[in-house]
Amino acid sequence: MKTLYTAEAVVTGEGRDGHARSSDGVLDVDLAVPTEMGGSGGATNPEQLFAAGYAACFHSALRTIARREKTELGESTITAQVGIGPIENRGFGLAVKLVIDMPGTERAEAERLVEAAHQVCPYSNATRGNVDVVLEVA
Numbered sequence: 039m040k041t042l043y044t045a046e047a048v049v050t051g052e053g054r055d056g057h058a059r060s061s062d063g064v065l066d067v068d069l070a071v072p073t074e075m076g077g078s079g080g081a082t083n084p085e086q087l088f089a090a091g092y093a094a095c096f097h098s099a100l101r102t103i104a105r106r107e108k109t110e111l112g113e114s115t116i117t118a119q120v121g122i123g124p125i126e127n128r129g130f131g132l133a134v135k136l137v138i139d140m141p142g143t144e145r146a147e148a149e150r151l152v153e154a155a156h157q158v159c160p161y162s163n164a165t166r167g168n169v170d171v172v173l174e175v176a
Contacts, residue, residue, distance in 0.1 A: 054083060075122075085120040088132070092161040093118035096136055099159035103151055111151075114140045132169050139176040148175045 046061040054071045055078075069084070071077020093116040104111045117137040125131040140148045152173055156162045165171055 058087075085122055085132070089118040089120040089134075092120070092134060092136070095161045096138075096155060096159045099162075100138070100151060100155040103154045103158065107151075109143075109147070109151065111140055112142050114138070114143075132165075133172075134165065134169055135172040135174060137174045137176050145175060 047058050047065060048061070049056050049058045049069070051057050051069070054069055056069045057067070058069055059066045068081040070079055070081035072083055072085075073079040096118070097114070097116045100114065100116070101111060115138075117139070119135040119137070121133040121135075122130055123133070138148070138152050140151070143151070152175055156171075156173060162171065
């Protein structure tokens, strides 16, 4: 793979209860364990950051496929839900659900575009075989 861009971030503090900053300073956020996991909440967490990244990446992949095929998507949205939970005898794992909303696009066409985007999205390629990803066309 020829690398086109490398993101870099440093986390300090206690990991999930710490601070993350990108090398260019654009990302500069406190981190906190969610209250649902026994933490204090009140700041972002790795799952939220992953959800935002996956949704943005998938949306770009979807729009790229649509442009190539000269299909108008209109005001499409991607909602990413990232869950975390224990895996028996192996620590913790993630599960992802992407809800894709493409108003005005026929369902069969929407499903075809979503599947094509899932094949080229870098996040989809990185998670394939490692993370359960559910694609739901709204």
